[in-house]
Amino acid sequence: MPxxxxxxxxxxxxxxxxxxxDPLTGAVIRASKTTATRYERDRPGELVHMDVKKLGRIPAGGGWKARGRAAGSSARNRSVPVGFDYVHSMVDDHSRLAYSEILADEKGVTCAGxxxxxxxxxxxxGIDRIERLMTDNAWxxxxxxxxVCADHAITQKFIKPHCxxxxxxxxxxNRTLATxxxxxxxxxxxxxxxxxxxPWLENYNTDRRHSALGGHPPISRLSPT
Structure with a gap:
């Protein structure tokens, strides 16, 4: 088992x-978050989640993973900034269908697009109606x-700050994308x-098993299109 x-x-x-x-007795000494209760919406499109993850760009020729730490550090000109990619993602709460794009920033017009x-x-x-969109409180x-939400009759929902x-x-x-x-x-x-x-996203949606879906991929919860 992995x-x-x-x-x-x-x-x-x-x-x-x-x-x-407690390391000696095994007794629980810290309660879990009161909002950590698992939930799942009843149908696709009832709620979707949206977020962005910032990743450092890979320099030409590869970083230290490709060259090794010593070679990667010596080959890179650190006076030239590498910059960042912004991976924007949206996930359907019921089916876990995911969509991601790598964009240049996380500005308002970029997020709206x-x-x-x-x-x-x-x-x-097959999800032709999105009812609610949940995001963090970014400007x-x-x-x-x-x-965009008004044009598609979507209700915006925001998480509680710092939660x-x-x-x-x-x-x-985001974590799965990284690993x-x-x-x-x-x-x-x-x-x-x-x-x-x-290709990774296509595999995630159509082939990769998801434990929360009983070992089935997200596409299994959607109507054929």
């Missing part, structure tokens, strides 16, 4: 983390998505990593 599967199984059976236990394209992507996969989300777990489904996707796409392979260029996102 090592990272073990804590998932333990959490599924409501077992606390070691840091929440991404939301428009994400709505079209979801419609192409771009609060002020730049209103027109990212309330947007946990897209936060979990299974962004940092899994020693890419030799930023373009190579960018090109690998679409």
């Amino acid at each position: 090592a990272r599967t073990v804590p998932r199984v333990l959490r599924r059976h409501a077992m606390p983390y070691l840091c929440e236990l 991404f939301l428009t394209r994400a709505i079209a992507y979801f419609a192409d996969h 771009a989300y609060q002020h730049s998505l209103r027109a 990212p777990w309330q947007n946990g489904k897209v936060e979990r996707l 299974e796409w962004a940092y899994r392979h020693p890419y030799t260029s930023n373009a190579e990593r960018t090109a690998a996102l679409a």
